[in-house]
Amino acid sequence: MNSQDSIKEQKRMGLGMMILAWMVFLGLGILFFGDVLEKQFNPNQRLDTQYSKAGMREVVLQRNKFGHYVTSGTINGQPVTFMLDTGATGVAIPEAIARKLDIPRGRPYRTQTANGISTSYAASLDSVAVGEIELRDVQAGIAPGLAMNQILLGMTFLKHIEFTQRGDTLILRQYL
Structure with missing residues (x-):
């Protein structure tokens, strides 16, 4: 060479x-x-749950840059991403996510959404958790028309816990 x-x-x-x-x-x-x-x-990917002596669980969420409260959580022990929605009657699961989580469709029912009337399918979730705040036997809906990668965490979950918003912080409390 x-x-x-x-x-x-x-x-x-x-x-x-x-x-x-x-x-x-x-x-x-x-x-x-x-x-x-x-x-x-999702600024709430890793959540710390605080416990009080009175048996209360507390999770603090930060608002994201778009003004929403998005957090990691679980449904039936499987990881998901929630968007908290106090205006939603129930927990609304996009159909693609329901398939991944192997949640079966129940009976169809009509729902009123921001986009008009739609058909959803009843579902019963064994458990729904945000941090260590967990509820059992939560009613939900599988929404075929919901085109997002998050689950709307509505009032069928939120009505069972106390929540307080201050500035860009949302505090969730569950009394045992």
Whole structure:
């Protein structure tokens, strides 16, 4: 191999290493900023539950940058993302999420939504939890027309707990 071939080989290796370095840099950037954006949408991914001596459980939620209370939680022990909605009568589960969670459709019923009248399907959830605030046997609806990646946590859950909003904070309390 002559010196010209050696120089070409070194340039080709250098270019390959530079491309690899940029790919790693971009990949790390996507991971970092994806996490930042997710935390802006759901600032309540990791919840701490406080306990009082009187047997009260308390979870504090922060409002997201869009003005909503979005939080991680569970349905039947499986992780989900909730958007708290005091204007919703019940827990509304998008059909795609209900399929992932293996929640069967019950009887159909008519619902009044912001977009008009729709058909939902009754469902009974064994458990619904936000932090360690948990309710059993919660009635819900599977909503085929609900095109979102969160479950609307409405009053069939919220009416059983106390909640107080102050500024950008929502405090949920469950008395045992």
